[in-house]
Amino acid sequence: MADNKLTATVKWLDEMTFVAESGSGHQTVFDGNSPGTAASPMEMILMAAGSCASVDVVSILEKTRQQVVDCRCEVTGERVGETPNVFKKIHLEFVVTGHNVEDKHVDRAVKLSADKYCSVAKMLEASVELSHSYKIIAV
Template structure:
């Protein structure tokens, strides 16, 4: 039976700066100051959503044999404005650049990521309004 647990540790450096390490040994710095010297924990949530969804979109487009040369995901989060200042809405916009990339494939890839595959977005959508859009650019 597969172990479905992931682990991470977070160690205080100084001030409001921390080093987070994944169970696989990768490290990143986080900063609770605004603005700080590193991403804040809430910015990391946006980056996690964008990167998780981007993995899906690129993978799906590659399987559809689309000639993608670049995929960027711009993530915008709107917070409630009171403590706890959680996200109430997050929008992911994919900018897909390639050669003769078919809109139907990009639309399908974004929809599949949003509706089925992106673990981070699926987890967030329980309490956050998640929206998606895309732009296709010629390489």
């Protein structure tokens, strides 16, 4: 069984810029200024949700032998107006491009990710209204 413990370290660089390093050794720069020289922590939340869900959707579509050549997840978040300005709504729209990609498979993949597999979305849904949509581009 895989180890369920993940770690990260965040180190201050200068001004409001930090570098985060995952336990597996991958680094990402964050910037608390708006706009800054790197993504903000809240933008990273959106990117994490989109990345996690995209992994699920592509994996499920591959298992159903859909001929996907591209998958993009466009994520939008709406924050509350007062501090701490948490997200109140997040929408993920998947744009799936491929040859003869069937609507029923994309619909199922998006629903499975949202309802069962995406751990980031499952964690966020306790306090954020999450929604999903998709469109298919035939090539």
